[in-house]
Amino acid sequence: MLESIYEECLKYELERNGYDVKQQLTVKIDYYDLKTETDLRLDLLVNDCVVVELKTVESILPIHEAQLLSI
Template identity: 50%
Template sequence: MALTKSYLKDLTYQINGAAIVVHKFLGPGLLESIYHKCLKKELDSRGISFTSELLVPINFKGLDVDTNLRCDLFIENCIVLELKTVDDFAPIHQAQLLTYMKLLEAPKGILYNFNSVNLYKEGQMTLVNEYFRNLED
């Protein structure tokens, strides 16, 4: 399947649905690692492919740098997911997601804060970058 804005929109809808199911079942207040494990199970059950704890490559001036930098989930090699359990999103969370998207050449990223009362309204943030803008509809 060709990577298009429409494909990413549909995939985002499926991912949001999976995250909402996990959040509704568990509620807020647990460790990030618990939501991570449950979200992996839910994504698996929906047939959505992903890599968990993907090592994010860093190439600095032509040299590979071992940083042990990991993104939480890389969905179908095109959407970066970062999971949080914080009071509120901070600018550093957005910066982290945008950097992972750039390094992985991913057009879209989603932040989830499972410590929110309503995951969809206040606990979710979707970001896009120049890779997204260059995609066909």
Template identity: 55%
Template sequence: MTLNISMVYITPIKKPVTKKEVTQLSYEITGCAIKVHKVLGPGLLESVYQRCLEYELSRNHFTVIRQVLVPVVYENIAIDADLRLDLLVNNCVVVELKAVEHLLPVCKYPLFQTAIS
């Protein structure tokens, strides 16, 4: 199994964040994820990688919230969809982890999307 992470920038809850700050933050998050995978190696469950990445990010003084419930509203109706973010880092970067057997060609490039505002 290989650890694959995706990051999405969202509008921060408190202070504005520059693109440069988001880029640096994503670089540091990726570094932490690489460290976790190097230490643990392949073949573990996604939940194990998630807990270890949460620990590593917290240890590096990031604010991390795990399994954030996201409300889904469709045509003004709240839908019980149980949509959850794996990790929310510093209230502005969503980290989604996937433990997969093989990476598809499309997954070999980091998925970093900016500016959901």
């Protein structure tokens, strides 16, 4: 899968630049007093602060740009 190759390369580059990176980390989600049944799997967690979710597409479409701007 291309995504897994990109993920490994990005992890390598981030670590090479001094970041602490955890890969394919499973975390429990607690929302106030709600305990969720489903765990969340993070592609990358950088410095225990930034979540990186990787997606691959053949080409960037206008909808992808709109998604980035809406976050």
